[in-house]
Each structure stands twice: as C-alpha cells, then as structure tokens.
Amino acid sequence: MEGKESFCDIELVPLTLELCEEVYHIAAVSLPEHWSLQGVKDVLRYDNNIFIVARLKNSATVVGFAGIMMIVDEAELLNIAVLSEYRKKGIGQMLLNYMFQEADRHNAVRMLLEVRRSNKTARQLYERNGFTAFAERKGYYSNPKEDAIIMEKRIQV
Numbered sequence: 001m002e003g004k005e006s007f008c009d010i011e012l013v014p015l016t017l018e019l020c021e022e023v024y025h026i027a028a029v030s031l032p033e034h035w036s037l038q039g040v041k042d043v044l045r046y047d048n049n050i051f052i053v054a055r056l057k058n059s060a061t062v063v064g065f066a067g068i069m070m071i072v073d074e075a076e077l078l079n080i081a082v083l084s085e086y087r088k089k090g091i092g093q094m095l096l097n098y099m100f101q102e103a104d105r106h107n108a109v110r111m112l113l114e115v116r117r118s119n120k121t122a123r124q125l126y127e128r129n130g131f132t133a134f135a136e137r138k139g140y141y142s143n144p145k146e147d148a149i150i151m152e153k154r155i156q157v
Contacts, residue, residue, distance in 0.1 A: 009058070010091060012098055015051035015065065017044060022062035023053060030081040032116075032143045043067060043078075050102045054082070054091050066095035068103060068111070075103035075155065077113035080122075096129060100155065108155045114148040116141055126151050 015023060020040045027034035043049045051067035064082035068075045077099060082091045103111050114137065115122050123133075131151040140148035 009056060010054050010063070010094060011057050012052050012054055012094065015040075015044065015053050015067070017041060019053050019062060020044075023051075023065045026062065026065060026081050026083055027079065030083065031079070033141055035079075049078075050099070050106075052095060052098050052102075054095055064091045064095055066099050068099050070103075070106050070108065073107060073109045075099070075106065075108040075111040077111055092125060093129075096125070100129075100153075103155050110155055111153045113151050114140065115151060117147045117149055123149065123151075126153075129153065 024037040048070040054064040055062045063086040066080040131153040135150040137148040
C-alpha cells in the first residue's frame with residue numbers, strides 16, 4: 001500500500017489492550033505532548049472514553065487513532081493522530097467522522113477540542129469540519145510552551 005491507500009484499505013477497530021503499544025508509538029512520534037503507555041491503557045478503564053484505531057486491512061498495522069471522552073452532553077476530542085507517512089490520505093478525516101458519529105450516538109450537543117496555535121494543518125481540518133475557535137488557553141502546552149486554541153462544533157441543535 002505504499003502511497004496508494006484508500007478508505008477501502010483501512011479498517012476502524014476499537015482500541016484494545018493489545019493495540020495500546022502501537023497507539024502509544026504513534027502518539028510518541030506524532031504528538032509533542034503525549035500520554036504514557038499506561039495513560040493509553042488507562043482510557044480503556046472508563047466507559048465514557050471512546051477510542052478507535054485505524055489499521056491497514058492487509059497487515060493489521062496501526063496507522064492512526066482517535067478518542068473522545070463523553071461528559072454529560074458534550075464530547076471532548078482527546079487525541080487524534082496519524083503516522084506521518086499515512087497523512088493526507090483521508091485517514092484523519094475518517095477517524096474524525098467516526099468520532100462525530102459516536103458523539104451523535106451518545107447525544108452530544110457539541111464537540112470540543114484544544115489544538116496548538118501553530119498546528120495549522122490540524123486547525124484547517126477542524127475548520128473544514130465545522131469547528132470554530134471560541135477561546136484560548138495561554139501557555140497551555142509545555143513542549144514547547146504554546147497557547148491552545150479551544151474549538152467547538154455543534155453536533156445536535
């Protein structure tokens with residue numbers, strides 16, 4: 001699948017304990033501030049967390065993941081990451097679409113997220129999907145120190 005991945009080559013499966021190390025690896029190489037391996041495993045302990053993994057159908061190689069936490073009638077996008085060699089192939093969009101479906105299924109009124117001010121690629125993805133910036137957190141990130149933009153998208157009206 002070198003460079004020719006398509007949606008039909010990717011499957012989305014729930015995060016399981018067996019997939020946590022691969023998810024941790026993706027987070028470690030993709031996200032400046034990422035959870036520990038134990039932190040990844042811990043998301044499985046709570047019913048209000050929904051984590052999904054994108055993997056190649058032919059090899060079961062994990063290439064991305066996303067997760068939300070449901071809090072009453074809101075969904076918070078906790079993480080979304082795709083290995084660099086698989087970016088710009090629609091996998092991030094596929095993961096985000098799944099999160100929208102889960103948020104709707106759990107009756108979320110809106111989805112919230114925080115994103116680094118400098119992460120223009122992610123911000124563009126979120127804006128294309130109806131997210132709008134409504135606040136910021138000064139100095140929220142520490143590796144390196146940077147502001148977070150808080151964005152929201154209405155799921156149900």
